[in-house]
């Protein structure tokens with residue numbers, strides 16, 4: 001019996017996802033196609049769980065990273081809860097079988113309708129991000145004759161050096177969370193509202209964080225607040241939500257050393273007597289997925305090589321939007337390399353996956369895999385240039401399932417009225 005193959009791995013025949021040849025999936029399902037490995041997701045989940053060990057905690061998967069129902073179901077089976085940021089994500093989570101008690105509702109701009117829906121679902125926590133939001137939530141809960149369980153999302157005012165400014169969230173003066181120096185005032189307001197039950201504190205320091213230090217800094221500030229709040233009123237805060245952000249390797253950067261992270265968090269929070277929630281997204285799914293695309297053309301222009309693929313920025317936005325590095329690899333066996341721009345068919349100069357990169361010397365018809373596309377890949381895809389969105393495939397061991405069918409032209413106009 002051969003050892004179990006987990007995630008993307010290479011044999012003499014080419015690239016596999018778990019034990020399934022990527023070429024076979026591309027042939028049978030067409031391209032571009034997102035391919036995910038179930039075992040790689042399970043593996044990451046187990047690593048993080050093991051690292052957190054005895055800590056009184058729960059992982060609430062951040063649905064925004066990859067909201068496919070099959071992936072949500074997989075994570076549910078593993079015991080995860082979810083972190084959602086919209087009514088749409090609530091809808092998905094409930095459809096996947098999560099219960100209200102599995103759900104924390106984050107987000108800087110919740111609408112009244114979303115609040116109503118979440119109250120109806122009886123979510124575990126609303127992570128509230130402003131005084132005004134708190135007041136509106138109180139009104140909505142009052143109207144519905146119920147109480148909302150609330151954690152205050154506090155801006156920990158920890159500046160982290162994430163790879164791109166757009167993924168920084170916990171710095172002073174950013175739109176997220178309640179300003180640290182206002183948190184006590186908002187807590188007092190929450191304690192005075194009869195339809196609000198203040199049960200916790202929450203933060204999110206940013207994304208792609210590979211060090212423990214920013215978490216420690218933020219958590220220490222939250223623990224300080226907790227003491228102040230509990231001292232000021234006869235209240236016991238039950239939940240400490242430390243957000244997501246654990247970095248994975250895109251090969252151009254450090255990943256979070258999850259074992260060291262687990263140790264550090266246990267040292268800091270092991271005996272605080274609160275239930276610790278984490279909201280990892282990318283850590284669980286990022287490296288479990290790749291976008292597989294076919295080479296349409298090669299050309300030279302202005303002294304440069306171009307590899308033109310059938311996937312574009314509408315399918316995977318990260319390189320264009322964050323200048324993000326994604327490893328690129330030929331699916332078949334290619335010996336030599338070349339320096340080229342790997343670009344999509346969209347009518348934008350920003351439509352690229354790699355610029356001046358040493359890549360496999362692929363030709364028209366070859367397949368390439370754009371790696372680390374499991375998080376913030378398909379979920380950020382659009383129909384720009386009226387391009388149907390790709391299909392998604394979930395591989396498990398030696399078989400695979402199409403978990404999203406490729407969109408059709410009819411799908412493109414389905415919501416439009418007054419046309420044909």
Ligand code: LLP
Nearest residue numbers: 062204207208244245246279280281282376
């Ligand atoms: N919790 C909250 C409140 C968040 O805002 C986020 C991500 C997460 C959890 C999950 O973070 P993760 O563990 O996945 O880093 N589109 C960007 C990432 C934006 C992240 C936004 N918030 C990207 O492609 O890099």
